[in-house]
Amino acid sequence: MNTTTIFINVFTFGCLIFAIIKDRIKTKQALTVSLKSFFRIIPSVLIIIIFIGLLLGFIPQSQISKIVGEQAGFGGVLIVALLGAFLHIPSLISFPLAASLLKSGASVTSVAVFITTLTMIGVVTLPLEIKELGKKMALMRNGISFVIAIIIGIIMGVFL
Amino acid sequence: MKDYVKEKGTQRKGMKRDAIILGITLIITIALLSIFPDKQEAVITTSWNFFIEMILILPAVMVLMGLFSVFVPKEMVVRYLGKAAGIKAVFLGILMGSLPTGPLYVAFPMASALIKKGAKISCIIAFISAWACIKIPQEVVELQFLGPKFMAARLILTIIFVAIMGILIERLIEWSDKKKQTNLRR
Numbered sequence: 001m002n003t004t005t006i007f008i009n010v011f012t013f014g015c016l017i018f019a020i021i022k023d024r025i026k027t028k029q030a031l032t033v034s035l036k037s038f039f040r041i042i043p044s045v046l047i048i049i050i051f052i053g054l055l056l057g058f059i060p061q062s063q064i065s066k067i068v069g070e071q072a073g074f075g076g077v078l079i080v081a082l083l084g085a086f087l088h089i090p091s092l093i094s095f096p097l098a099a100s101l102l103k104s105g106a107s108v109t110s111v112a113v114f115i116t117t118l119t120m121i122g123v124v125t126l127p128l129e130i131k132e133l134g135k136k137m138a139l140m141r142n143g144i145s146f147v148i149a150i151i152i153g154i155i156m157g158v159f160l
Numbered sequence: 161m162k163d164y165v166k167e168k169g170t171q172r173k174g175m176k177r178d179a180i181i182l183g184i185t186l187i188i189t190i191a192l193l194s195i196f197p198d199k200q201e202a203v204i205t206t207s208w209n210f211f212i213e214m215i216l217i218l219p220a221v222m223v224l225m226g227l228f229s230v231f232v233p234k235e236m237v238v239r240y241l242g243k244a245a246g247i248k249a250v251f252l253g254i255l256m257g258s259l260p261t262g263p264l265y266v267a268f269p270m271a272s273a274l275i276k277k278g279a280k281i282s283c284i285i286a287f288i289s290a291w292a293c294i295k296i297p298q299e300v301v302e303l304q305f306l307g308p309k310f311m312a313a314r315l316i317l318t319i320i321f322v323a324i325m326g327i328l329i330e331r332l333i334e335w336s337d338k339k340k341q342t343n344l345r346r
Contacts (some may be wrong), residue, residue, distance in 0.1 A: 004303055004304045005216045005217055008221070008300050008303075009216075010221050011219070012221075012224050013220075014223060015223075015227055017303060018225065019227050023229075025228065027227070027230075029230050030223075030226040030230035031223065033225075033229055033230060034219075034222040034223045034225065034226030035222075035226075037222055037225060037226065038218065038219065038284075040171065040174075040175060040220040041222075043175070043181070043237075044178055045214055046182055047178070047182050047185050049210045049211050050207055051185065053170075054203055055204040056202065056203075057202040057206060058199060059185060091293070091295070092297070092302045093214075096210050096213070098305065098306060099305040099333055100206075111306075112310070112314055115302075116314070119292050119293035119298075120289055125265055128265055128268055129268050131268075132269055133268060133272055133275070133284075135182060140329050144325050144328065144329065145289065146224060148321045148325060151321065152317045152321060156170055156317065158164065159313060
C-alpha cells in the first residue's frame with residue numbers, strides 16, 4: 001500500500017465519521033448510493049483492467065511510443081484528442097488506462113490531452129447538451145474545450 | 161417520479177450492456193492467451209497489479225461520491241449559482257461543479273434551469289466544464305495513478321483555462337446577440 005492509498009482511505013474514513021455525527025439517516029442513505037454505484041461501475045473497471053493487460057502484453061512499447069510518444073509529434077496528440085472526444089468511458093477508469101499508456105512510452109502531453117478531452121468533450125452527450133443549452137453554446141463549449149485540452153497538454157509536456 | 165423510473169430503466173440496460181461486453185472481453189482474452197501462451201504471464205501480472213491498485217481505492221472513492229450526492233443536494237447548487245455575479249461567479253461555478261456527483265447529462269438540465277434563473281453564461285460554462293472534468297473523487301483516482309505532480313498541474317491548468325473559456329464564450333454570445341438585434345432593427 002502506498003501513501004496515496006492510505007491518505008485516500010483515511011480521508012474518506014474521516015468524512016464518514018463526520019457524516020455519521022452530523023446525520024445518521026443521511027449517511028445510511030449515502031452508503032446505499034455508494035454500494036449501488038460500486039456495483040454499477042465494477043464491470044467497466046474489469047473491462048478496462050483486462051484491456052490494459054492485453055494492451056501492455058501484446059503491443060510492444062516501441063509501437064505505443066511511435067503512435068502517442070514524443071516522436072509522434074503533433075499528429076499523435078491530435079489522434080488521442082479525437083479519441084478522447086469520441087470515446088465514452090467513465091472518467092474514473094480513464095486514469096488507470098492513462099497510467100498504463102504513460103508507462104509504456106506515451107508522452108505526458110498526449111496522456112493529459114486524452115484525459116482532458118475524454119472528460120470535457122462528449123460527442124455522445126452532445127445532442128442532449130444542444131437540446132438543453134442551445135446549439136451555439138454547446139458547440140462553442142465543446143469546440144473551445146478541444147483547443148484548451150491540447151494547450152493544457154502542451155504546457156504539461158513542457159513542465160513535467 | 162417518471163424521470164426516476166426512466167433513469168432506473170436506462171441504468172439497468174447499461175449494466176446489462178456492461179456485463180455483456182465484460183463477457184466478450186473475457187472470451188477474447190482467454191482465446192488470445194491460449195493462442196499465445198508466452199504472453200500469459202505479462203498480461204495476467206499487469207491486469208492483476210492494476211486490479212489491486214483499483215480495488216484499494218475504489219470503495220473509498222464510491223463512499224466519497226455517495227456522501228457528496230446525499231449531503232450536497234442539487235437544489236443547493238442551483239440556489240448558490242443562481243444569484244452569483246462577476247468573476248466570483250466563474251470560480252463559484254467551478255467549485256460547485258466539482259462538488260456533487262452524477263454523470264454529465266444531469267448537469268445539462270441543471271445548467272438550463274440556472275440560465276432561466278438569470279445566472280451568467282460564464283458561470284454556467286465553468287460549472288458544466290468543472291462538472292465534467294474536476295471532481296474530488298475523480299482527482300483522488302488521478303492522484304493514485306498519475307502522481308501528485310501530474311494531478312496538480314492538470315488541475316491548476318484546467319481551472320485557469322475553464323475560467324478563461326467561460327468568459328470568452330459569454331463575450332461571444334453577447335456579441336452575436338447584439339449583432340442580431342441591430343440587424344433586426346434595420
